[in-house]
Amino acid sequence: MSRRVTVTIDGKKIQALAGEKLLWVALENGIFIPNLCALKGQERPPASCRLCFVQVKGKEEPVTACTLPVVDGMEVKTRSPQVDRLVKSAFELLLSHHRLQCSRCPKNKNCQLQIIARERGLKLKLNRLKPLSREEEIDDSAECYALDRSRCVLCGRCVWVDRHAAKTGTIGFAQRGIARRVATFGDEGLGGVASPEFQRCVEVCPVGALYFKKKEERGDPGNEK
Ligand code: SF4
Ligand code: FES
Structure with a gap:
């Protein structure tokens, strides 16, 4: 049986099973981390959307939460200037692949891109990139x-x-x-x-x-x- 550990995310202490991926621990405890490509249960998440970056105490660079197993005492922040920069760039790259016509989309108001934009204050429009036609x-x-x-x-x-x-x-x-x-x-x-x-x-x-x-x-x- 897996051991229980305590992690701190954005100052909130959370009990989780050792080895569980941080993304799911956060989401299941009401803490939002942008994500698009991961699914719970994946042994090797593809980590391809590059949206789920977090800052972990003791690590210089942000890491992807969908691939990060929790360990006892881990301290995580879901936001930092570095994280926000990475998420913004990854988000715009994804938008350049996505024809933006929300009002005509079956997923309008329930789309993960809209949710991420709302949660992170990002615009649903391209700034630096051109749309991939x-x-x-x-x-x-x-x-x-x-x-x-x-x-x-x-x-x-x-x-x-x-x-x-x-x-x-x-x-x-x-x-x-x-x-x-x-x-x-x-x-x-x-x-x-x-x-x-x-x-x-x-x-x-x-x-x-x-x-x-x-x-x-x-x-x-x-x-x-
Ligand atoms: S966005 Fe594309 S790859 Fe992702 S689930 Fe939808 S159809 Fe599949
Ligand atoms: S959810 Fe896509 S990289 Fe982590």
Whole structure:
């Protein structure tokens, strides 16, 4: 059985299981840390969105909370000038991948980008970067859900859930660098997906790229506050 430890986050003393990742300890205790790519239960979180930086006492550089196992006596601050700078840059980079048309998005008001912007006082618009123009057709071929790649921030949550939980073998990442995209097997489109288990992949999309067509089927993707 795992040992219980005490950590201090933003001055609040919290009991947690040794080895648990700091991101989940904070979120489950009402302390917000921006996050997009992590899912609870991942043995090796991808740490690709670079949003969950925190400052740990004794470490010079900020570290990602989704990869940081808690140890007894750990003292953490979720904000510092260095953390704020890193989060701001990572956020803008993600926004440059994401077509901003919130009023027409199925995830409007429940989007993780909107939540992070609100919590950290960040603007939902590009300042230094130009938008990555990706005029891709929406994959509307399935009855219940659709994929709009122009909103995809490549967080990898859907791909991870498909590989490790839903196991439908439907989606994966294709290509590299700027051309990287979520692809369906044989590029056949989501209409060819027979497994109802695939819904689990749709549920975890934090930004409305992979979404349920009907409003009543749209749930909470988890990880949010
Ligand atoms: S479709 Fe959604 S969950 Fe999948 S990689 Fe893109 S943003 Fe992430
Ligand atoms: S949640 Fe930690 S890097 Fe994305």
